Amino acid sequence: MSVETLLFDPKVVTEFSRKQQEPEWMLQFRLQALQDAAKLPLPKVEKTNINRWNFTNFIPYTEEAPVEGLSQLPEEIRELIFDGEEANVLVQKNSSVIFRQAAEQLAEKGVIFTDLATAAREHEELVKKYFMTEAVKKDEHKLTALHAALFSGGVFLYVPRNVELEMPLQSLFWLSGAETGMLPHILIVAETSSRVDFVANYVAERDSQAAVSNSVIEVFVGQNAQVRVATINNLSQSAVDVTYRRSIVHKDGRLEWIVADLSDGRVISDNTTHLQGEGGNVNVKTVAVGTGEMRANITSSIHHWGRHTASDINARSVMTDEASSILNSITKIEKGASKSDGQQSGKVLMLNPKARGDANPILLIDENDVSAGHAASVGRIDPLQLYYLMSRGIPRKQAEKLIIFGFLDAVISEIPSDTLQKRIHRVIERKFQS
Amino acid sequence: MSTSPKLTIKDLRVSIDDREILKGVNLEVKGGEVHAIMGPNGTGKSTLASALMGHPRYEVTGGEVTLDGQDVLEMEVDERARAGLFLAMQYPSEVSGVTNSDFLRSAINAKRGEGNEISLMKFIRQLDEKMALLEMDEKFAHRYLNEGFSGGEKKRNEILQMMMLQPRIAILDEIDSGLDIDALKVVAKGVNSMLSPELGVLIITHYQRLLNYIKPDFVHVFMQGRIVKSGGPELAERLEAEGYDWVKEELGIEDETVGLKA
Ligand SMILES: Nc1ncnc2c1ncn2[C@@H]1O[C@H](COP(=O)(O)OP(=O)(O)OP(=O)(O)O)[C@@H](O)[C@H]1O
Numbered sequence: 001m002s003v004e005t006l007l008f009d010p011k012v013v014t015e016f017s018r019k020q021q022e023p024e025w026m027l028q029f030r031l032q033a034l035q036d037a038a039k040l041p042l043p044k045v046e047k048t049n050i051n052r053w054n055f056t057n058f059i060p061y062t063e064e065a066p067v068e069g070l071s072q073l074p075e076e077i078r079e080l081i082f083d084g085e086e087a088n089v090l091v092q093k094n095s096s097v098i099f100r101q102a103a104e105q106l107a108e109k110g111v112i113f114t115d116l117a118t119a120a121r122e123h124e125e126l127v128k129k130y131f132m133t134e135a136v137k138k139d140e141h142k143l144t145a146l147h148a149a150l151f152s153g154g155v156f157l158y159v160p161r162n163v164e165l166e167m168p169l170q171s172l173f174w175l176s177g178a179e180t181g182m183l184p185h186i187l188i189v190a191e192t193s194s195r196v197d198f199v200a201n202y203v204a205e206r207d208s209q210a211a212v213s214n215s216v217i218e219v220f221v222g223q224n225a226q227v228r229v230a231t232i233n234n235l236s237q238s239a240v241d242v243t244y245r246r247s248i249v250h251k252d253g254r255l256e257w258i259v260a261d262l263s264d265g266r267v268i269s270d271n272t273t274h275l276q277g278e279g280g281n282v283n284v285k286t287v288a289v290g291t292g293e294m295r296a297n298i299t300s301s302i303h304h305w306g307r308h309t310a311s312d313i314n315a316r317s318v319m320t321d322e323a324s325s326i327l328n329s330i331t332k333i334e335k336g337a338s339k340s341d342g343q344q345s346g347k348v349l350m351l352n353p354k355a356r357g358d359a360n361p362i363l364l365i366d367e368n369d370v371s372a373g374h375a376a377s378v379g380r381i382d383p384l385q386l387y388y389l390m391s392r393g394i395p396r397k398q399a400e401k402l403i404i405f406g407f408l409d410a411v412i413s414e415i416p417s418d419t420l421q422k423r424i425h426r427v428i429e430r431k432f433q434s
Numbered sequence: 435m436s437t438s439p440k441l442t443i444k445d446l447r448v449s450i451d452d453r454e455i456l457k458g459v460n461l462e463v464k465g466g467e468v469h470a471i472m473g474p475n476g477t478g479k480s481t482l483a484s485a486l487m488g489h490p491r492y493e494v495t496g497g498e499v500t501l502d503g504q505d506v507l508e509m510e511v512d513e514r515a516r517a518g519l520f521l522a523m524q525y526p527s528e529v530s531g532v533t534n535s536d537f538l539r540s541a542i543n544a545k546r547g548e549g550n551e552i553s554l555m556k557f558i559r560q561l562d563e564k565m566a567l568l569e570m571d572e573k574f575a576h577r578y579l580n581e582g583f584s585g586g587e588k589k590r591n592e593i594l595q596m597m598m599l600q601p602r603i604a605i606l607d608e609i610d611s612g613l614d615i616d617a618l619k620v621v622a623k624g625v626n627s628m629l630s631p632e633l634g635v636l637i638i639t640h641y642q643r644l645l646n647y648i649k650p651d652f653v654h655v656f657m658q659g660r661i662v663k664s665g666g667p668e669l670a671e672r673l674e675a676e677g678y679d680w681v682k683e684e685l686g687i688e689d690e691t692v693g694l695k696a
């Protein structure tokens with residue numbers, strides 16, 4: 001294939017791969033993906049037309065200078081990091097990891113917490129084994145291929161066998177400037193009987209220009225391991241925000257996803273879990289809050305392969321102004337996954353006559369001996385609830401806010417940090433003020 | 435305001451879906467007084483309570499209501515509450531995700547106004563105190579508002595709200611229905627603890643039983659969307675003993691409900 005038909009210049013890709021000192025195989029992988037990206041179609045996203053969204057027009061690599069400490073970050077960015085000086089955190093601005101700090105004990109326990117390029121050099125076998133091999137593959141569609149070609153920064157988190165971490169690890173991805181691209185890849189491997197909480201924040205300055213975030217998170221939950229991952233996306237109205245989250249849960253592993261989609265632009269938020277081993281368990285909680293002309297497609301899929309596996313999807317979305325969101329919940333119980341249980345609930349609350357929302361529950365069951373259930377609703381604020389709250393003296397606006405936050409509470413209250421919960425509250429509150 | 439409250443209802447007419455339910459209600463409730471409204475099912479008692487509070491489904495088509503001389507019917511629901519009106523509802527809503535205590539604190543602060551919010555310590559102290567008096571388990575403070583509460587627990591929660599909000603006029607719509615005898619005593623204890631010249635109470639009930647614990651000064655019989663007879667506590671006792679037939683006979687009423695004509 002000739003250079004002209006590629007979406008990005010392979011010279012640029014080669015240059016930044018070298019700059020990040022990646023191993024040769026990674027560069028070759030990128031160049032191959034770049035070719036794939038030109039050929040592959042966009043993903044099929046149920047019930048949302050994404051043909052005119054901007055996935056390709058951005059600057060693929062923007063190098064940023066490191067900072068000495070968290071205090072050098074602007075307030076609106078820093079406030080998303082919790083645990084202060086104690087934080088185990090990695091901060092990426094555009095293409096570069098600009099700050100990282102981690103407690104000594106982590107390394108002592110054998111935990112790896114670093115950017116992906118460093119991991120590829122220092123832990124090549126591990127990265128080679130898990131990186132875009134099993135969970136997300138580069139040639140699924142144009143967006144995964146673009147990601148594979150252009151990812152930068154990112155996180156590699158490795159938790160060895162029997163290591164249980166009390167304090168959550170955090171990462172913050174800061175998209176800044178006009179027409180910038182940010183493509184972090186997060187790879188989490190939790191070995192047998194380990195436990196870890198991870199938080200990823202994606203944030204843009206409030207008045208940033210058209211930009212693209214194309215992020216992938218791969219999570220491997222080992223036998224009997226417990227993993228909780230919370231992602232909070234808060235990009236601006238002109239941004240296209242794509243996140244593919246994919247996880248594989250082994251025998252008796254437990255995984256919890258908490259997904260907050262607060263971006264105001266175009267959002268593809270995909271979350272797929274394979275319950276591979278017997279007795280695996282996944283709990284997916286998603287919230288979306290849309291203002292302006294936000295368009296979001298939020299899809300949570302679970303594949304039950306192992307016997308005695310259990311899943312629960314709880315998706316909530318609040319749409320105001322002319323925002324629109326589609327919540328797809330897909331539970332697939334494969335043949336042989338007997339005694340499995342799949343539950344899902346999708347609820348949309350619309351605050352404005354022009355807001356739109358849809359909740360599509362899909363159960364696909366190829367095995368007899370299972371239980372499954374779903375609930376879906378799309379509605380407006382109940383006038384009787386509003387009357388009840390107001391009858392105690394609470395003004396209408398505030399009563400509405402109580403009902404909205406109440407509606408979202410099932411998900412927000414699960415975010416693994418009180419401070420972060422409060423900040424997210426504030427972020428949402430700000431959205432309703434403007 | 436430290437003056438004694440006064441709620442005045444004059445010739446109040448209320449419709450729902452173009453059907454007139456209240457057909458001229460007249461009543462005055464003053465601070466220090468306990469009024470009881472009794473009457474058969476479907477005669478408009480809850481409609482009166484709801485219309486006073488400003489329920490969105492009810493349309494006031496005539497008459498006037500004032501609280502301390504202020505026009506209540508002009509006010510939004512929340513303004514009525516902040517002016518001192520409280521309604522313990524027959525069927526309170528459930529609100530998921532909003533804890534009882536967050537809700538109560540919002541309500542108290544809405545009344546106190548910005549810059550004058552109640553301190554968390556003081557709030558918790560008051561809440562603990564009132565919940566203890568109502569024999570409510572502490573966990574109800576952290577549960578979602580009325581969600582999954584039993585019928586009796588909801589009623590207790592209504593009284594808790596009344597005690598926390600300290601209204602000037604309290605309307606209690608069938609606060610006794612579905613309560614066992616112990617719960618009834620507890621709820622009555624809560625109401626009695628609030629009686630003072632600063633509070634006027636209007637109790638809607640079907641049973642004399644409640645009135646044994648909360649002594650009314652005035653008893654009114656409601657039929658056909660209006661008060662058809664008023665008297666003292668002895669009226670409630672006679673209704674309990676003899677039912678409503680004698681009232682209907684005395685007044686020449688055949689059908690006591692609000693009727694079906696538009
Ligand atoms: N929201 C409503 N929609 C339709 N009809 C209503 C509504 N509220 C009240 N009504 C009608 O108005 C009439 C009076 O009802 P209301 O609830 O005021 O009676 P009540 O005296 O409180 O009865 P009960 O003792 O059974 O509580 C009834 O015929 C009732 O069906």
Ligand SMILES: [Mg+2]
Pocket residue numbers: 479480481524607608
């Ligand atoms: Mg009633």
